[in-house]
Amino acid sequence: MDFFEGMSQRDIGQFRRACAHLLGMCFICKKNEDTKADYYYILRQKEAIEEYLDVLGLALEINEQYGVVQLVSREGLGHLNLRLADSIVLLILRILYDEKKRELSLTDVVVNVGDIQEKYLSLxxxxxxxxxxxxxxxxxxxxxxxxxxxxxxxxSQEDARILIYD
Structure with missing residues (x-):
């Protein structure tokens, strides 16, 4: 493929890592220290990565305001079917995220297991x-x-902390 021409071995390695993370995680977050370098690499190499993913029937969605890169299937394939409990916890985390953002105007939203359990009971x-x-x-x-x-x-501890990515 043409987009590898002129790339150094280091660039090819970064390209592989960023694409592997996208394929494995679906989301790359700027605020996550483990994927921050991939986030910025994807922004720099957006066109080459889009060309590569196009062959696979995939597309990039980039939201720079929230610092998130998302991988989406143009054919509607590859969706994850969450278990009911996973969906409920995801919904609760979304509610807690919105509440904390509104109340405290924080950049990083951190909740704990006790918050999840409390919201679960209140619902x-x-x-x-x-x-x-x-x-x-x-x-x-x-x-x-x-x-x-x-x-x-x-x-398993009530005070165990969870960072909710934007």
């Missing part, structure tokens, strides 16, 4: 809290797709 989805295994699995799934960052190792 009256069930009469008892999410069990720890279900919640941990949901959080790991959302982390895998680069929607959140887990700031503490033990997510």
């Amino acid at each position: 009256k989805i069930r009469e008892k809290q999410l069990d720890k295994t279900t919640l941990n699995n949901a959080l790991r799934t959302l982390k895998r797709y680069n929607l959140i960052g887990l700031l503490d190792r033990d997510m």
Whole structure:
């Protein structure tokens, strides 16, 4: 492919890493230290990456205001079907994100496991809290797709912190 012509080995390595992260995570966030370099690389090499992804039937959506690059399928393929618990936790995180942004005007929104459990109970989805295994699995799934960052190792604790990416 023509876009590799004139690229150094270092550039080709960065290109591979950025594309692999996009394919594996679907979202690249500027605020995530693990993917920040990829975010800026994608902005610099947007045309070459778009040409490469076009062959795969994929497209880039870039929102510089929020610092997010998203990978989308033009054919509507490759969507993830979340489990019910994952969807509920994602919805709760969105509600908490909006509340914290409105209240505190923070740049980084951090919530804790206790906040999630409290919101879950207040929404009256069930009469008892999410069990720890279900919640941990949901959080790991959302982390895998680069929607959140887990700031503490033990997510079974009420005060374990979760960074919600913009």
